[in-house]
Amino acid sequence: xxNLPHHPETGLLLSGGIDSAVLLDQLxxxxxxxxxxxxxxxxxxxxSELAAVERFLAGMEQPGLKELVVLxxxxxxxxxxxxxxxxxxxxxxxxxxxxxxxxxxxxxILMKPAIWCRMHGIGHLTLATLSNNPFSDATPAFFARxxxxxxxxxxxxxxxxxxxxxxxxxxxxxxxxxxxxELTFSCLAPVDGLHCGHxxxxxxxxxxxxxxxxxxxxEYAAAVPADVAxxxx
Numbered sequence: 001x002x003n004l005p006h007h008p009e010t011g012l013l014l015s016g017g018i019d020s021a022v023l024l025d026q027l028x029x030x031x032x033x034x035x036x037x038x039x040x041x042x043x044x045x046x047x048s049e050l051a052a053v054e055r056f057l058a059g060m061e062q063p064g065l066k067e068l069v070v071l072x073x074x075x076x077x078x079x080x081x082x083x084x085x086x087x088x089x090x091x092x093x094x095x096x097x098x099x100x101x102x103x104x105x106x107x108x109i110l111m112k113p114a115i116w117c118r119m120h121g122i123g124h125l126t127l128a129t130l131s132n133n134p135f136s137d138a139t140p141a142f143f144a145r146x147x148x149x150x151x152x153x154x155x156x157x158x159x160x161x162x163x164x165x166x167x168x169x170x171x172x173x174x175x176x177x178x179x180x181x182e183l184t185f186s187c188l189a190p191v192d193g194l195h196c197g198h199x200x201x202x203x204x205x206x207x208x209x210x211x212x213x214x215x216x217x218x219e220y221a222a223a224v225p226a227d228v229a230x231x232x233x
Contacts, residue, residue: 009033010124010161011117013109014057014068016049017186018205019128021056022176023164027126028064035066035122039109041075043102044087045185048193052185059180071112079103090189093203097134100188100200106137107146110160118154126161131168140165169208182217191221198222 010027014020014036027034038053040046050070057068076085083089084102091099110125117125129138136142143160151157164172173181188199195202197220209216 009035009122010126011035011037011069011113011122013037013039013113013125013127014053015128015186016052016056016184017128017201018176018181018184018208019130019164019169019172021179021181021184022172023126023128024060024065025176025179026163028060028062031064033064033066035117035120036068037113037116037125038068038070039112040070040072041108043075043084044090045188045190048187048190049185051193052183056180056183059183069113069116071116073108073112075108084188087189091200092198093200095200097132097200097204101135104137105135106142110146114150114158114160115154117158118150118156123157124159124161126163128164128172129162130164130172131166169204170211173208173214174212177212177214182219194219194221196221 008031010032012020012024012027012034014024016038024034024036036053036057038050040050053068057065075082079085081088082102083091106129110127114125117123143162147157147160185195186201186205187195188201189196195205195218202220205218206216209218
């Protein structure tokens with residue numbers, strides 16, 4: 001796992017999706033003490049997502065895993081009628097990754113966990129950003145500047161570690177093939193707590209399973225033909 005600092009304790013942004021779930025398993029397997037964070041912003045998928053986080057953590061219980069910390073960063077006054085809050089015109093399986101852009105996403109969800117870590121003596125905060133992340137707030141340059149800003153603001157350093165930043169989703173999925181990944185959640189428009197089956201994130205999830213030949217045990221509210229899932233359109 002490249003770019004992982006040699007330190008026994010870290011915070012981890014746990015979104016409920018495959019990438020951060022696999023990263024949690026990798027950290028615990030290496031003997032790390034991990035405090036998982038979930039940042040609640042009010043997006044339409046978060047009730048289902050947080051439930052998935054809690055289910056997955058219940059199955060991962062071991063000495064190094066600390067209690068989940070839920071922090072609130074409400075975005076209603078900032079995002080207004082953005083699709084992430086209204087559930088209207090959610091990017092579907094035919095949209096590119098850029099369609100799921102959330103303005104200022106990483107600084108918004110990193111700020112409170114980083115401050116929490118600093119206040120509790122934890123020098124690292126880890127997240128599972130991947131190599132194909134297309135957004136400007138997921139680059140090495142951004143994280144370097146963000147760390148320096150935090151250092152100046154807090155009088156101490158919290159390193160933002162990204163051990164998966166050279167990996168693609170199918171590589172991460174292969175690392176976590178032994179995990180109950182059906183308990184994870186990555187959907188923009190859940191239906192009664194299930195993956196919708198048609199949004200951009202559901203399509204990405206389906207493709208990743210297909211590419212490495214692992215059965216996808218995810219329960220989807222709507223079925224999608226395999227050839228559609230494979231092509232993403």
